[in-house]
Each structure stands twice: as structure tokens, then as C-alpha cells.
Amino acid sequence: MSLHSHIHSGNAVDDAALDSMGRVLIVTAVDAEREAVLRGLAGLPNIDVIAAGVGSAAAAAGTAAALASPETAYRLVISMGIGGGFIDQAAVASLVVADLIVAADLGAESPEGFLSLDELGFGSARVAASGAWNNRLLAAIQGSGLSVCSAPILTVTTATGTAETASLLAQRIKGAAAEAMEGHGVAVAAERFGIPVTEIRAISNAVGPRDRSAWRIGDALAALEAATKAIREVLS
Numbered sequence: 001m002s003l004h005s006h007i008h009s010g011n012a013v014d015d016a017a018l019d020s021m022g023r024v025l026i027v028t029a030v031d032a033e034r035e036a037v038l039r040g041l042a043g044l045p046n047i048d049v050i051a052a053g054v055g056s057a058a059a060a061a062g063t064a065a066a067l068a069s070p071e072t073a074y075r076l077v078i079s080m081g082i083g084g085g086f087i088d089q090a091a092v093a094s095l096v097v098a099d100l101i102v103a104a105d106l107g108a109e110s111p112e113g114f115l116s117l118d119e120l121g122f123g124s125a126r127v128a129a130s131g132a133w134n135n136r137l138l139a140a141i142q143g144s145g146l147s148v149c150s151a152p153i154l155t156v157t158t159a160t161g162t163a164e165t166a167s168l169l170a171q172r173i174k175g176a177a178a179e180a181m182e183g184h185g186v187a188v189a190a191e192r193f194g195i196p197v198t199e200i201r202a203i204s205n206a207v208g209p210r211d212r213s214a215w216r217i218g219d220a221l222a223a224l225e226a227a228t229k230a231i232r233e234v235l236s
């Protein structure tokens with residue numbers, strides 16, 4: 001994969017990977033998310049769920065270490081967990097399946113505004129989620145009656161805490177529905193190993209002025225568990 005291609009995509013391997021043998025790797029940030037996913041999977045075999053830590057660097061390192069294991073062949077990698085929702089797009093306790101995974105604050109500031117990696121000539125901060133897998137995952141979650149949309153999910157280094165930053169990010173990445181802190185790291189590692197990748201977030205809070213007391217983590221973890229249960233058949 002060229003460092004200078006614009007949107008990196010694992011789609012070329014989608015069709016072959018959909019029906020082939022191999023395991024699925026699910027990467028969360030923290031143990032509470034991992035446990036919610038494991039409850040939803042209810043012992044489904046051939047799936048590994050790791051809590052790799054908070055932030056893109058920990059996520060990339062954890063994902064790459066798992067994918068490098070010589071005993072294990074993976075056919076799909078999913079970044080899963082809770083996240084902030086752009087409230088016009090994704091309500092608290094709803095789900096977002098990424099069609100695009102974007103490192104939204106990776107670049108440079110300038111007096112004229114933010115410059116992305118693409119604009120700086122250093123490749124792309126965007127990884128396209130696997131279209132073939134997403135269609136199936138989205139249909140399964142929709143079919144179970146959960147509220148879900150498919151849209152770009154942002155990866156940020158600093159969780160948004162003001163209305164101004166929320167507005168800047170929404171302008172920078174049109175249609176963004178959620179932000180979290182790991183997806184791009186997971187996606188870059190999966191892409192490096194040539195494995196399709198996607199991201200699923202359960203919304204715990206609105207992206208905007210920070211109010212930790214308003215985060216509905218329990219509801220988001222319940223939605224994460226329910227979404228995992230809904231996609232069991234797709235992953236089996």
C-alpha cells in the first residue's frame with residue numbers, strides 16, 4: 001500500500017475474506033468494553049477479544065501484536081467500544097458502524113486553519129472500512145431493532161470538550177457521526193497486515209462541552225453488548 005494513496009482500503013480482499021476460514025479479532029480500549037463484547041458473543045468460537053488500552057498508539061500496538069502471532073490467521077478486525085456522538089447524527093445509546101475511519105486531529109495547525117496529512121503530502125489519515133463486511137454488520141444490527149447508522153467515525157487524541165471543537169470537527173469531516181480514541185490505530189495495523197477492518201461504537205455521550213456526569217456509560221455498554229449479540233451470526 002502506497003504511503004501516498006489517498007484513502008487506504010482493505011476492500012480488495014473483502015470478497016475472499018468473507019467466506020474463508022480464519023478468526024475475527026475485536027479490539028476494545030478498556031476491560032469494561034471487552035466484557036460487554038464477550039457477554040454479547042456468549043462463547044462464540046474463533047473470535048479473540050483484546051483490551052489494548054486507551055488511545056491510537058496503544059490500539060495499534062495491541063492490534064499489530066495480535067495479528068503478528070504466527071499461530072493465528074485473522075479474516076476481520078473490528079475496533080469496538082463506547083464513543084461520543086455528534087448529536088444530530090447519533091443519539092446516546094445508539095450505534096455507529098464506520099464507513100470511514102479518520103484520524104481527525106492528525107496534521108498541522110496553520111494560521112489558515114488545520115492541515116491534514118493528505119494536505120501535507122504525508123499520505124492519508126483516512127482508512128475506508130470494509131464495505132462488504134459493513135453491509136452485513138449494519139443489516140444485522142438494524143434487523144435486531146437497535147438504532148444504528150453508518151457514517152465516518154473520528155479518532156481523536158484529545159476527547160472533544162467544547163462546542164467549538166465539535167463544530168470544527170463536524171465541518172472538517174462531513175457526515176461524521178461519532179468520535180473515539182482508537183479506531184485509526186486499529187485500522188492502520190489491520191491494513192498493514194492486509195486484513196479488512198471496521199469500527200463499531202456505542203454512544204455514551206454527546207460530542208461537545210465536557211460533562212462527565214452526563215455520560216451514560218451503562219446504557220452504552222448495554223448497547224455494545226446488544227450489537228455484539230446481533231452480529232454473532234455474521235461473525236460465525
Ligand SMILES: O=C(O)c1cccc(C(=O)CC[C@H]2O[C@@H](n3cnc4c(=O)[nH]cnc43)[C@H](O)[C@@H]2O)c1
Pocket residue numbers: 029030032033053054055081082083084085156158159160179180181182204205206207217
Ligand atoms: O468509567 C467506566 O466505567 C468506563 C467504562 C467503560 C469505558 C470507559 C471509558 O472512559 C472509555 C474511554 C474510551 O471511550 C471512548 N470515548 C467515549 N466517549 C468519547 C468521546 O466523547 N470522545 C472521545 N472518546 C470517547 C474512547 O475511545 C476512550 O478510549 C469508562
